[in-house]
Amino acid sequence: MPYGINETMGQYSELFMLLAAGTYTVAFIAFAWDLAKSSKALRAIDLKAAQAGGQVAVPAVVGAGASGEPAAAGDPDSGASRLDGPAGRAERPSSSAAKASGTGGAVMADADMKYAGERRAPARVAVALTILGAVIHGAGVVTRALGAGRVPWGNMYEFLTTGAFVAIAVFLLVLIRRDLRFLGTFVVGLGIIMLVAASVAYWTPVGHLVPALQSYWLIIHVSIAVLSSALFTLAFAMSALQLVQAHRQKTVAAGGPDKLGFMRLVPSALSLENLSYRINAIAFIGWTFTLMFGAIWAEKAWGRFWGWDTKEVWTFVIWVVYAGYLHARATRGWTGTRAAWLSIVGYLCVIFNFTIVNQFFNGLHSYSGL
Numbered sequence: 001m002p003y004g005i006n007e008t009m010g011q012y013s014e015l016f017m018l019l020a021a022g023t024y025t026v027a028f029i030a031f032a033w034d035l036a037k038s039s040k041a042l043r044a045i046d047l048k049a050a051q052a053g054g055q056v057a058v059p060a061v062v063g064a065g066a067s068g069e070p071a072a073a074g075d076p077d078s079g080a081s082r083l084d085g086p087a088g089r090a091e092r093p094s095s096s097a098a099k100a101s102g103t104g105g106a107v108m109a110d111a112d113m114k115y116a117g118e119r120r121a122p123a124r125v126a127v128a129l130t131i132l133g134a135v136i137h138g139a140g141v142v143t144r145a146l147g148a149g150r151v152p153w154g155n156m157y158e159f160l161t162t163g164a165f166v167a168i169a170v171f172l173l174v175l176i177r178r179d180l181r182f183l184g185t186f187v188v189g190l191g192i193i194m195l196v197a198a199s200v201a202y203w204t205p206v207g208h209l210v211p212a213l214q215s216y217w218l219i220i221h222v223s224i225a226v227l228s229s230a231l232f233t234l235a236f237a238m239s240a241l242q243l244v245q246a247h248r249q250k251t252v253a254a255g256g257p258d259k260l261g262f263m264r265l266v267p268s269a270l271s272l273e274n275l276s277y278r279i280n281a282i283a284f285i286g287w288t289f290t291l292m293f294g295a296i297w298a299e300k301a302w303g304r305f306w307g308w309d310t311k312e313v314w315t316f317v318i319w320v321v322y323a324g325y326l327h328a329r330a331t332r333g334w335t336g337t338r339a340a341w342l343s344i345v346g347y348l349c350v351i352f353n354f355t356i357v358n359q360f361f362n363g364l365h366s367y368s369g370l
Helices: 003-051 095-101 121-148 156-175 181-200 216-253 261-265 269-302 310-331 337-360
Strands: none
Touching (some): 003 181, 121 181, 156 337, 216 269
16 A cells, blocks of 8 residues: 555544544543432432331342352341442332332442343443444544554554453443443543553554564464453453442441442442453453463564563563462452452553553563654
């Protein structure tokens, strides 16, 4: 493709990225509005229930006692009847109670994160805007690929923009089966940060790849790395929310004030932990293949499978951290906040590998494009 056309396609790509960032920003506001509005509606349910001298009738609580087994509803020792997110108390109001209170049915995802029969206009608008932003974002990724004449993940700018697209696309796909709209502000917010960082700090013009990257292994190795990183991003958001929810549950169980009303729209810390564990397990499999295929590619490019290059070392460090997380939680009883912190440490290693290692450590993998 002639250089002029390449440059034009690159400009179109940047325009699409800008439009996508703007659309995501509006979607972010809509997700935040949904949290605020639904939280206010739930407070109104509590107030009317208190005035009536009783509590809203709710389904059986899905919680967990100290042993990790499901706790029975109303168990005072577990605190599950009041605190385990949308499955408990007025945090999971019945449709009839919501209608009676005049809140319009402010029902959120239950402990299994399944959709309920609620009508939450801000959430629907937010999801629609996120889908629109993802379509525009995808057009930006495709035009970048057409302009470069290759897959669009040859430098940090392309990895960030493509990674943000995959993270949001995975989030939207999971929404088909699970009600994770409470994650919208976090996932879309991270996508905006990635796009802004790509445009401000890591922008790179359309260009050809260095010889070592001109291989079909680029498609195999990096595509799996991008998908795994997107899944790690979702799990990171859930682990962060898990810590906040666990702190909130502990505070209210001790008789303290509930200052984080919006967290009532989020499932219990236990539910968040279980789903983040599953997502991390899938992402870990992908990262294992990333490590394996990277070694095979290294043998093709440099004649050795492993050379202790900084990038290779940190890719292995990430694998070890997540392997430790999965092993500790599955066999050593590392649950709750300890598991969440270990998951977050793993994601921080991913961020460090992508930013600091790519920019400030010289090696065979110095392909930042800066």
